[in-house]
Amino acid sequence: MNMLYFIVQNTMFFAIPLMLVALGGLFSEKSGVVNIALEGKMVLGAFTGILFITTYQDSISGQPILILGLLIAMLTGMAASVFHAYAAIHLKANQIISGVALNMFAPAFAIYVSRLVTGTQNVHFINQFRIDSVPVLGSIPILGPILFQNAYITTYLGFAILALATFVLYKTKFGLRLRACGEHPQAADSVGVSVAKMRYAGVLLSGALAGIGGLIWVVPISTIFSGTVNGYGFLALAVLIFGAWKPQRILFAAFFFGLMQTVAWSNAAIDFLPGGTGWTQFYKMTPFIATLIVLAFTSKNTMAPKAAGQPYDKGGR
Amino acid sequence: MNRSGFLSFLSSLLVIVIGLLFGLIVLIVSNAEQAFPAARTIATFGFSSMRRVGDVMLHGTPIILTGLSVAFAFKTGLFNIGASGQFMFGGFVAIYIGVEATFLPPWLRILTCIVAAALAGAIWGAIPGLLKAYRNVHEVISSIMTNYIGMFIVVYLIQSFVFDQGRGTSTRLPTESTLPRLGFQNIFREPFFATYRESHVNLGIVLAIAIAILVYVILEKTTFGYELKACGFNPDAAKYAGINQKRSIVFSMMISGALAGTAGALNFMVDTGLSMGVVETLAMEGFTGISVAFLGMNHPIGIIFSGLFVSYIKLGGAQLQPHFSIEMVETVLAIIIYFCAFVFVVKSMLGRGLSKFGRKDKQEGGGAV
Numbered sequence: 080m081n082m083l084y085f086i087v088q089n090t091m092f093f094a095i096p097l098m099l100v101a102l103g104g105l106f107s108e109k110s111g112v113v114n115i116a117l118e119g120k121m122v123l124g125a126f127t128g129i130l131f132i133t134t135y136q137d138s139i140s141g142q143p144i145l146i147l148g149l150l151i152a153m154l155t156g157m158a159a160s161v162f163h164a165y166a167a168i169h170l171k172a173n174q175i176i177s178g179v180a181l182n183m184f185a186p187a188f189a190i191y192v193s194r195l196v197t198g199t200q201n202v203h204f205i206n207q208f209r210i211d212s213v214p215v216l217g218s219i220p221i222l223g224p225i226l227f228q229n230a231y232i233t234t235y236l237g238f239a240i241l242a243l244a245t246f247v248l249y250k251t252k253f254g255l256r257l258r259a260c261g262e263h264p265q266a267a268d269s270v271g272v273s274v275a276k277m278r279y280a281g282v283l284l285s286g287a288l289a290g291i292g293g294l295i296w297v298v299p300i301s302t303i304f305s306g307t308v309n310g311y312g313f314l315a316l317a318v319l320i321f322g323a324w325k326p327q328r329i330l331f332a333a334f335f336f337g338l339m340q341t342v343a344w345s346n347a348a349i350d351f352l353p354g355g356t357g358w359t360q361f362y363k364m365t366p367f368i369a370t371l372i373v374l375a376f377t378s379k380n381t382m383a384p385k386a387a388g389q390p391y392d393k394g395g396r
Numbered sequence: 397m398n399r400s401g402f403l404s405f406l407s408s409l410l411v412i413v414i415g416l417l418f419g420l421i422v423l424i425v426s427n428a429e430q431a432f433p434a435a436r437t438i439a440t441f442g443f444s445s446m447r448r449v450g451d452v453m454l455h456g457t458p459i460i461l462t463g464l465s466v467a468f469a470f471k472t473g474l475f476n477i478g479a480s481g482q483f484m485f486g487g488f489v490a491i492y493i494g495v496e497a498t499f500l501p502p503w504l505r506i507l508t509c510i511v512a513a514a515l516a517g518a519i520w521g522a523i524p525g526l527l528k529a530y531r532n533v534h535e536v537i538s539s540i541m542t543n544y545i546g547m548f549i550v551v552y553l554i555q556s557f558v559f560d561q562g563r564g565t566s567t568r569l570p571t572e573s574t575l576p577r578l579g580f581q582n583i584f585r586e587p588f589f590a591t592y593r594e595s596h597v598n599l600g601i602v603l604a605i606a607i608a609i610l611v612y613v614i615l616e617k618t619t620f621g622y623e624l625k626a627c628g629f630n631p632d633a634a635k636y637a638g639i640n641q642k643r644s645i646v647f648s649m650m651i652s653g654a655l656a657g658t659a660g661a662l663n664f665m666v667d668t669g670l671s672m673g674v675v676e677t678l679a680m681e682g683f684t685g686i687s688v689a690f691l692g693m694n695h696p697i698g699i700i701f702s703g704l705f706v707s708y709i710k711l712g713g714a715q716l717q718p719h720f721s722i723e724m725v726e727t728v729l730a731i732i733i734y735f736c737a738f739v740f741v742v743k744s745m746l747g748r749g750l751s752k753f754g755r756k757d758k759q760e761g762g763g764a765v
Contacts, residue, residue, distance in 0.1 A: 115540070162734065166737050171741070172737040172738035172741065173737050174737075175475055175477070175536055176690070176736055177734055177737035177738075179477060179683065180730050180734035181734070182683075183683055183687075183729065184726075184727055184730030184734070186723075186726075187724075187726030187730060188727050188730075191721055191723040191724055191726075194721045309676065309677075310544060317540075317541065356555050356556065357552060357556070360548045360549065360551060360552040361548075364548040367541040367545045370541055371527070371533075371541045371542070374527065374531070374533045374537065374538060375527055376531075378531050378532045381532075388534075
């Protein structure tokens with residue numbers, strides 16, 4: 080039983096950031112802008128968030144500093160998004176290239192600045208955010224250890240954002256307009272929706288969520304940030320595809336991928352699983368292979384927004 | 397050069413200047429005192445001695461090839477961001493054969509290494525190609541997946557087959573398995589006390605230039621290349637003209653992959669003791685190839701120069717310690733790529749500006765008559 084709790088708790092550490100970043104990608108793609116820059120935005124969000132926490136961890140403590148750090152990370156992600164959005168929407172540029180640029184820029188910039196500030200590539204911080212057990216709730220049998228022990232507030236924040244994102248996308252006017260811009264921007268434009276505004280909103284939201292996701296990814300698994308999120312931004316893109324651009328399925332995909340990560344990183348500690356180099360590498364690549372297979376079998380009737388990746392052309396059909 | 401080519405060249409230059417200016421600003425903001433000496437180092441270090449000139453060519457070799465890889469795909473309407481994975485596969489195969497196939501005479505071994513690396517890259521590039529041609533999967537998305545799958549496989553293969561326990565990396569290649577230096581060491585060297593310090597530049601740069609010319613000939617002078625490009629320009633027209641579009645997509649991705657695989661081979665087949673780490677990060681060369689390709693206007697001959705240019709500023713950037721770090725150069729390259737994203741906008745703006753200028757000239761001329 081303890082093994083099960085261990086696996087679930089660890090899966091959560093990977094799944095929550097993956098889900099948030101994938102939801103970010105969802106907002107962007109639903110508005111019609113392909114976002115392969117999720118990785119870069121995660122790196123920048125994590126970097127500024129951690130830098131803030133390191134700087135103020137002596138004067139502010141516990142959860143408040145984490146929340147402030149998340150805000151900083153969110154703003155950073157949004158700021159980085161502006162560049163991607165401007166290129167994609169105003170200049171009708173190739174969205175892949177500007178995404179690649181952001182992905183290259185982010186780790187280089189983070190490492191450059193951290194060398195200036197700390198002298199090394201690494202930024203250390205103290206993890207004072209782990210909640211050993213949530214009062215009352217943590218002592219519920221079974222559910223307690225799974226959800227409320229060895230936890231972070233970011234886990235609950237993640238679920239709250241999932242609910243909110245689903246509501247916004249499918250139950251509000253804004254969500255409907257956003258989705259229209261990704262499916263058929265000309266139709267949206269013809270009824271007076273500003274495609275540019277909606278797409279800006281989508282890309283900025285994706286930056287916000289990717290920034291938060293970057294910080295949430297670092298906090299539970301390490302006390303050092305060294306300018307990389309190890310390809311989790313791309314993994315989140317895979318979650319988005321595997322989740323067929325739908326929030327509930329994204330939740331499922333994120334947990335499946337998170338489980339595979341847990342298994343890959345700690346199969347030595349999980350006694351009923353085969354371990355060793357070969358198996359570890361296999362667990363690590365499973366999400367990517369699974370996504371390729373899903374792509375191969377669903378792309379004929381893909382769930383992707385129809386206009387994603389195409390600059391809006393007013394005169395187009 | 398025709399007008400469009402000239403405009404491309406001009407906009408590339410403009411993009412480089414903007415990127416470098418941004419770099420200078422970052423240098424000034426982070427340490428104003430050291431900024432200008434640092435800028436001078438980046439600008440001059442690659443030419444500071446013949447040895448450095450050789451080093452620029454040595455480090456330029458793999459990125460010229462990854463640049464060609466990206467450009468070849470781009471010319472045929474595809475975006476190969478999977479060059480990293482193809483590069484790593486090529487690198488591994490070359491190292492494996494170079495270490496294990498000691499029964500082959502050196503020249504044959506080296507040839508086998510390069511050809512096998514190209515094949516490995518082609519196979520790894522064929523996957524996104526096949527998925528695009530037959531399952532309509534966007535090649536960028538599938539390339540991202542194959543990059544990571546390839547990286548994890550290569551790490552496993554190194555650990556299982558050519559692992560050097562002591563160094564924690566791949567086994568070092570025996571010198572006979574590395575590319576011959578062709579006497580370049582007698583030209584590209586600098587005096588060091590009573591002796592010389594030599595650059596390790598080798599056959600690789602000659603091959604890279606030859607391959608660039610070959611790519612140019614294939615794309616511009618053969619029916620095969622014309623068909624591949626036609627599929628990129630206008631798939632419907634190509635289909636109407638009877639070109640097998642699916643086959644073209646797969647071939648394009650395979651050739652692009654083969655170029656990246658060759659880059660991997662030439663990168664590691666050097667006698668500097670370079671070996672492949674078992675770190676789980678994608679090879680940077682694949683992404684640097686994107687900057688090289690776009691700076692070279694996706695033209696094979698332009699890419700020789702842009703590859704050398706990128707290598708040149710990287711070599712200079714590596715000398716900036718302790719005041720600045722090499723990542724400075726990476727950020728500049730990223731900025732350059734960002735502007736490359738709308739290089740076509742820049743180009744058309746330049747074009748409009750120039751033609752306005754031209755008209756004015758003509759009007760004035762007309763007035764004088």
